[in-house]
Amino acid sequence: MKKHAVKDLSLAKQGQKNIEYAEMQMGALLEVRKRMQKEKPFKGLTIGLALHVTKETAALVRTLKSGGAKVAIAGCNPLSTQDDVAAALAKQGFHVFGWKGQSNKEYYENINHVLDYKPEITIDDGCDLVTLAHTHRKELLDNIIGGTEETTTGVIRLRAMEKDNILQYPVIAVNDNKTKHLFDNVYGTGQSTVDGILRATNTLIAGKTFVVCGYGDCGKGVAGRASGMLANVIVCEVDAFRALQAVMDGYRVMPIAQAAKLGDIFTTVTGNKNVIRKEHFTKMKDGAILSNSGHFDAEIEIPALKKLSKSSRQLRPSMKEYTLRNNKRIFMLADGRLVNLSAAEGHPSTVMSLSFCGQTLAAEYVLKNSLNPGVHLLPESVDDHISKLQLKTMNIKKDSLTKEQSKYLGSWKEGT
Numbered sequence: 001m002k003k004h005a006v007k008d009l010s011l012a013k014q015g016q017k018n019i020e021y022a023e024m025q026m027g028a029l030l031e032v033r034k035r036m037q038k039e040k041p042f043k044g045l046t047i048g049l050a051l052h053v054t055k056e057t058a059a060l061v062r063t064l065k066s067g068g069a070k071v072a073i074a075g076c077n078p079l080s081t082q083d084d085v086a087a088a089l090a091k092q093g094f095h096v097f098g099w100k101g102q103s104n105k106e107y108y109e110n111i112n113h114v115l116d117y118k119p120e121i122t123i124d125d126g127c128d129l130v131t132l133a134h135t136h137r138k139e140l141l142d143n144i145i146g147g148t149e150e151t152t153t154g155v156i157r158l159r160a161m162e163k164d165n166i167l168q169y170p171v172i173a174v175n176d177n178k179t180k181h182l183f184d185n186v187y188g189t190g191q192s193t194v195d196g197i198l199r200a201t202n203t204l205i206a207g208k209t210f211v212v213c214g215y216g217d218c219g220k221g222v223a224g225r226a227s228g229m230l231a232n233v234i235v236c237e238v239d240a241f242r243a244l245q246a247v248m249d250g251y252r253v254m255p256i257a258q259a260a261k262l263g264d265i266f267t268t269v270t271g272n273k274n275v276i277r278k279e280h281f282t283k284m285k286d287g288a289i290l291s292n293s294g295h296f297d298a299e300i301e302i303p304a305l306k307k308l309s310k311s312s313r314q315l316r317p318s319m320k321e322y323t324l325r326n327n328k329r330i331f332m333l334a335d336g337r338l339v340n341l342s343a344a345e346g347h348p349s350t351v352m353s354l355s356f357c358g359q360t361l362a363a364e365y366v367l368k369n370s371l372n373p374g375v376h377l378l379p380e381s382v383d384d385h386i387s388k389l390q391l392k393t394m395n396i397k398k399d400s401l402t403k404e405q406s407k408y409l410g411s412w413k414e415g416t
C-alpha cells in the first residue's frame with residue numbers, strides 16, 4: 001500500500017508552521033482533542049477522509065490521531081490541497097494523498113489509496129469517498145461502521161442514495177449542525193469567497209455590481225461581504241422564500257438572464273449545475289468576472305464558454321481570460337472550482353474549529369451508537385456543547401435561566 005503521495009516533501013517546514021498557526025485559532029477543537037487524548041475513542045480504528053487538505057484539516061486529522069485513530073486522507077477537490085500542509089502531514093506519518101492541480105484520474109486514484117487502508121469510519125466532503133465505496137469498492141462496505149459528511153452537496157447526494165436504498169451505513173450530516181452551516185457556510189464561505197476573488201483579480205469591489213446566484217447559507221454570506229465592501233448586490237434565486245429573504249435583506253432580485261447584462265462580478269453558490277450558461281455569457285459586459293464557490297465545478301457551464309470563445313489564455317495564476325467571438329472578454333476564476341479554496345486558503349481557522357469539532361464528535365457518536373444505515377443528525381445536545389466550547393475559548397460568558405424562568409418557559413398557565 002502506498003504510504004503517501006504529495007507534491008514536495010521539502011515544503012513540510014512551512015506546512016508545519018501553518019498548522020501551528022491554524023491550531024492557535026482552533027481552541028474549541030483543541031479542547032475536544034484534550035479529552036480524546038485521554039479517552040482514545042478511536043483506538044485500533046482506521047479513519048479514511050476525503051476533505052480539502054488545508055491547515056485546518058490538518059488540525060482535525062491530528063485530533064483524530066490523538067483519539068487513537070490511524071488516519072488516511074485524500075483531497076476532495078483537485079485544486080484545494082495546500083501542498084506544504086500535505087507535506088507536513090506526510091512527515092508526521094499520516095497517509096496523505098493529494099496535491100494542488102490533480103487531474104480527475106489522479107483525484108480518484110488518491111481517494112482509492114485512502115480506501116486501500118480499509119477504513120472503519122469515513123469522513124467525507126462532497127460524498128465522492130462514500131460514492132466510490134458504494135460503487136467500485138463494495139467489498140469494503142461490511143467493514144465500515146459509519147461516516148460523517150461535511151457539506152450541503154454531500155448531504156444532498158447522501159439523501160438521494162438513501163432514497164434509492166443504496167446507502168449501506170449510517171452517515172451523520174455534520175453540515176446540518178447549527179454550529180456548522182450557520183457559521184462555516186455563512187461567515188466562512190462569505191469571507192473566503194471574496195478573499196479568493198480578490199487574490200485572483202485584485203479588482204475593486206466598491207461600486208461594482210456583484211451577482212450572487214443562490215441565497216442559501218453560503219449565498220447570504222457572500223452577498224453580505226460583497227455589500228459590506230460597497231458593491232451593488234443582485235441575488236438570483238429559484239426558491240420563493242429565499243428570494244423574498246434576499247429582497248427583505250435589501251438586495252435586488254432578478255433572473256440570471258437579466259442579471260447577466262448588469263453584473264461585473266458573478267459568484268455561484270447553489271449546489272446546482274449550469275446556473276450560468278451559454279445564453280448568459282453572450283449578454284455579459286466586457287470584462288465580467290465569473291467565480292464559483294459551490295462544491296462542484298458544474299455551476300458555470302464552462303464547456304459552452306469554451307465553445308463561444310475564439311481564444312483563451314491564463315492571464316494570472318487563478319484567472320483565465322476567454323475572448324468571445326463578439327470580442328468581449330470574460331474572466332473565469334479557478335476554472336470554476338471552489339474559488340475560496342483554489343485561489344485563497346479556504347475558511348478562516350476559527351470557523352473551521354466549529355465545523356471540525358462537529359466532525360470529531362460526529363465520528364465518535366456514529367461509533368458509540370448503533371445507528372441504522374441512512375442519514376442522521378447529530379443530537380442537539382452535542383451541537384450545543386460545541387457552542388459552549390467555542391464561547392469558553394473566546395472567554396465569553398453567557399446568561400443562564402433562573403429557576404423561575406425555566407418553569408415559566410415550560411408552562412402554559414401564565415398568560416395576559
Ligand SMILES: NC(=O)c1ccc[n+]([C@@H]2O[C@H](COP(=O)([O-])OP(=O)(O)OC[C@H]3O[C@@H](n4cnc5c(N)ncnc54)[C@H](O)[C@@H]3O)[C@@H](O)[C@H]2O)c1
Nearest residue numbers: 151152153214216217218237238239270271272293294295
Ligand atoms: N466554498 C466552500 O467552502 C463551501 C462551504 C460550504 C458549502 N459549500 C457548497 O456551496 C453550495 C451551496 O451551499 P449552501 O449551504 O448555501 O446550500 P443551500 O441549500 O443553503 O443554498 C443553495 C441555494 O441555491 C438555490 N438554487 C438552486 N438552484 C439555483 C439556480 N439554478 N439559480 C439560483 N439559485 C439556485 C437554492 O434554492 C438554495 O436557496 C453547495 O454546493 C455546498 O456544498 C461550499
